[in-house]
Amino acid sequence: xxxxxxxxxxxxxxxxxxxxxxxxxxxxxxxxxxxxxxxxxxxxxxxxxxxxxxxxxxxxxxxxxxxxxxxxxxxxxxxxxxxxxxxxxxxxxxxxxxxxxxxxxxxxxxxxxxxxxxxxxxxxxxxxxxxxxxxxxxxxxxxxxxxxxxxxxxxxxxxxxxxxxxxxxxxxxxxxxxxxxxxxxxxxxxxxxxxxxxxxxxxxxxxxxxxxxxxxxxxxxxxxxxxxxxxxxxxxxxxxxxxxxxxxxxxxxxxxxxxxxxxxxxxxxxxxxxxxxxxxxxxxxxxxxxxxxxxxxxxxxxxxxxxxxxxxxxxxxxxxxxxxx
Ligand code: OGA
Ligand code: MN
Numbered sequence: 001x002x003x004x005x006x007x008x009x010x011x012x013x014x015x016x017x018x019x020x021x022x023x024x025x026x027x028x029x030x031x032x033x034x035x036x037x038x039x040x041x042x043x044x045x046x047x048x049x050x051x052x053x054x055x056x057x058x059x060x061x062x063x064x065x066x067x068x069x070x071x072x073x074x075x076x077x078x079x080x081x082x083x084x085x086x087x088x089x090x091x092x093x094x095x096x097x098x099x100x101x102x103x104x105x106x107x108x109x110x111x112x113x114x115x116x117x118x119x120x121x122x123x124x125x126x127x128x129x130x131x132x133x134x135x136x137x138x139x140x141x142x143x144x145x146x147x148x149x150x151x152x153x154x155x156x157x158x159x160x161x162x163x164x165x166x167x168x169x170x171x172x173x174x175x176x177x178x179x180x181x182x183x184x185x186x187x188x189x190x191x192x193x194x195x196x197x198x199x200x201x202x203x204x205x206x207x208x209x210x211x212x213x214x215x216x217x218x219x220x221x222x223x224x225x226x227x228x229x230x231x232x233x234x235x236x237x238x239x240x241x242x243x244x245x246x247x248x249x250x251x252x253x254x255x256x257x258x259x260x261x262x263x264x265x266x267x268x269x270x271x272x273x274x275x276x277x278x279x280x281x282x283x284x285x286x287x288x289x290x291x292x293x294x295x296x297x298x299x300x301x302x303x304x305x306x307x308x309x310x311x312x313x314x315x316x317x318x319x320x321x322x323x324x325x
Contacts, residue, residue, distance in 0.1 A: 002194050002225040002250055009217045009231060009254035010191055021217055022232040024059055024071045031230070032059045032069075037170060047166045048284055049078020058171070064220055064230050066244035068171060072237030072263060079237050079264040080292035081284065083212045084301050085159065086183045086310045088113045091135040094154045098133045117300065129304070132185050139180040139317050139325075146199050148180060148317050150325050156181070158283035164208045164314045173206055173243055179317040186256040186309040188214055194225065194252040197242075197315065201325065205316035206243035212236050212312075213305035215259045221250040234311075236263050256309045265302065267293070 008016055022032055039054045046052055050073050057071040074082070091097050093110040101109065108115040112132055119125045138156035139148040161178040168176035180200070184192065197207060211234040218240065221229030229250065234240065236259060242249065291297040318325070 001228040002219070002221045002252070005219055005221075005229050005231065006191075006194055006252055006254045009219070012189075018217075020231060022061065022230060024057070024069060024233070024238075025235075031062050033062055034059050037172075039170075045281065047163060047282055048289060049075055049081050050166070051075060053170050056170075061220070061230055061232070064246055064249070066242070066246035067220055067249075068239075068241040068243060069232070070167075070239040070241075072235065073239060074237040076264050076267050077289070077292050079212055080298060080301070081289050082163075082210065082312065083264065083305055083310055084288060084292060084298075085157070085285075086135075086185075086212070086312060087301055087304055090137060090157065090183050091132065096136045096140045096152075098135075099131055103131065104128070130187050133190075134185065135183040137181040137183070138178070141180065141182065141199060148199060148201075148325060159285065160312065160314065162283055163210075167208055167239065167241065168206065171241065171243075173241070175320065176205060177316050177318065177320075178208075178314045180315045182313045184311040184313065186214075186216070186253065186311070188256050188258060188307045188309075190256055192253040194219070194221070194250050196223075196248050196250055197313075198248055200315050200317045201322060202316050202319040203247060204244075206241050207247060208312075208314040209240040209242070210312040210314075211238045211240070212264070212310045213259070214307065214309040215257050216253050216309055216311075217255040217257075219250075219252045219254060220246065223248055223250070225250055235259060253311075258307075264305070 024032065035058050037053060037056065037058060056073045059069045061067050091112045097109060097112060099109050099112065108128065112128070116125060116128050119128060137160070138153065140152040141148060142152060156178055160181060164178040165176050168174065213236055216234040218232050218234045219229040220232070221227045
């Protein structure tokens with residue numbers, strides 16, 4: 001059943017019928033339920049780049065318990081900040097990237113974006129762009145053994161840890177410690193096959209997934225591949241939390257397609273100059289945050305996301321109180 005849906009939405013031609021895809025921009029869609037957050041005063045101090053918590057649109061899918069969807073709680077500047085971190089900063093050594101030593105020089109593997117920017121050959125550049133498919137942060141997942149280990153671990157970016165903690169708190173999901181992340185890069189037309197994420201020692205802590213750039217169709221099924229999955233659109237800024245019953249459910253990305261609207265390029269006057277620059281309370285890169293409002297600075301990143309989707313998938317690896325693997 002899962003496979004059938006995957007094949008259906010993956011099809012290049014004829015273009016499949018999207019009328020069963022849950023669209024959170026269409027609030028009358030059947031099978032989704034909006035819920036409110038009780039917002040207490042601590043959320044007045046919102047992480048820069050996020051809209052105020054009281055304005056977030058949060059949903060559940062009626063027959064997919066445990067799954068939470070938040071429709072783009074990011075400001076345009078916030079979206080640009082996280083995209084730039086994913087494109088420019090996160091794929092740098094000692095973080096691990098998928099680029100093969102057989103195909104790329106060590107300098108490309110160590111600092112992919114810098115090499116990409118300085119590459120003058122059009123074909124090489126194209127090759128470098130489509131080859132970049134993932135970066136891992138914190139505990140690096142070993143894709144062969146499907147394990148994490150203390151030997152394969154680097155410092156987790158503190159800005160991304162704060163972002164995840166902020167969501168966990170705002171959604172009343174309890175204490176959260178972001179310890180591993182996979183940043184996925186999806187050129188339009190690429191897919192991610194059905195799988196479950198079960199390598200973490202703590203399989204109860206939720207999984208936070210942040211989507212930026214072009215639009216995806218996301219499938220979320222049950223704990224077996226026999227169950228027919230629900231399909232939903234994931235657009236730039238959307239947040240999916242796989243908590244509780246949905247934590248170990250099959251999911252996939254059968255399609256990445258061009259977005260209708262580029263919300264990351266749409267700076268309405270209210271967000272033109274973000275309320276205040278980040279204060280010391282937050283570990284954001286203040287200079288980068290400010291640069292993201294500058295079209296010249298943004299231009300190469302804008303080109304990158306013009307035909308790509310980025311997904312940040314954050315996990316807590318250790319159980320509460322556990323100090324190491
Ligand atoms: C993953 C994952 C989903 C997405 O990285 O494990 O499920 O939306 N990503 O890209
Ligand atoms: Mn996954």
